[in-house]
Structures are given as structure tokens and as C-alpha cells.
Amino acid sequence: DAGITQSPRYKITETGRQVTLMCHQTWSHSYMFWYRQDLGHGLRLIYYSAAADITDKGEVPDGYVVSRSKTENFPLTLESATRSQTSVYFCASSAGDRDNYGYTFGSGTRLTVV
């Protein structure tokens, strides 16, 4: 199916563990983004990517690592999870051209770090 999919939908992990959240889009959009959503903070940008092999930090990148070896995939890794990383994570993609600056969001991954 066309679209943007995130996996898993829910994840519980222990402090100190490495965990990877997956994001896959089928439109060949150039731009992909990871946001975290926390009460009182709205959505904050963690990392983004303008194309394959091009990534850059957003507002809150500490403790996260991304890669983008293929246009369609943009995994987010928490190298050593902390309780403060308990959040809902949203992946988004955008074509980035003049008529398509709107984002399409995935359904989110709810991560709990215990």
C-alpha cells in the first residue's frame, strides 16, 4: 500500500537498551523527518533528511542517531534509551517542491522506556 508506515506502533524498552524505530515511505519523497511529541511541547524535530545519505540535526537530536541509505527508509535509533525519551515519535515525508510542501505523517510509535 502506498503511504508512510512506522513500526512498531508500541514499544517498551529498558533504560540503556538500544532501540530502532522504523519509517518507510512509498512516494520517493526527498524529505523525511522525525519528530517527538510530548505534552506541553507539541512536536519537536529530532532529525531530518533532504535526500538519501544527507541528514541533519533538528531541535532535539541528543541521544538519537539516524541513517538514510535508501530514499524510502529513515530509521531512528536510540543508542542507549533513557526515561526522558519516553514519547510518541512521528515520522513524516515531503516532496519538498513548491506545490507539495505539506508533510504526510505516519501513525506514530509510542515508546516507553522503563
Added chain:
Amino acid sequence: AQSVTQPDIHITVSEGASLELRCNYSYGATPYLFWYVQSPGQGLQLLLKYFSGDTLVQGIKGFEAEFKRSQSSFNLRKPSVHWSDAAEYFCAVGVFTSGTYKYIFGTGTRLKVLA
């Protein structure tokens, strides 16, 4: 620095009443402006967007928004609210920085609809 402010954290309206959600932005150039809606446990859905031209834009689900450059505002309106409109609403501005286009979101307004 670019920013988006949604001054109302919570709004409660009665079904059938009119609605206005406020959004103010700070950005040096002409902004690209968006409103998204998030139902509980769901992702974000685009309601409408403004790039240029007519300052009153129509969106899905009967929503509209008006861009006022002099007030740096992009308020969302609906003439008659339905119970299904209860959700969280996010205003966002699209900005170009370091050659890349990305969003800055407001903190959201949670809408409650009374029967």
C-alpha cells in the same frame, strides 16, 4: 528565530457553535502556513495550507483559515462545530533554513466539544 504560538492550550465549545483557534508566527520571510488535526491515538492530518494568493483558504471538514500578514496570524475557523471535531489542532510554519525546508509547530490546542 522562527516560532509558532498557539496561545490557547484548551478550548471548549458547544456542538453547533462557531470556533476560532488562534495561531501567531514569527518568521522574517513570507511563510508557508499549515493547520493539522490529530485525533486521539492517530497521526496528524493536513486540514489546510497557505502559500500565497487569497488570504482566506478553505480546507477539509468545513474548516477555513485567514492569513493576516499585519498581525502575523493564521487563525483557524469553523462556523458550526461537530462532536467529531474534538481533537488536537496544530499550527505550523514551513521555513527554509540552511537550504532545507522544514516545519516549526506550535504546541497545539486541544478542542473539546460539548453535546
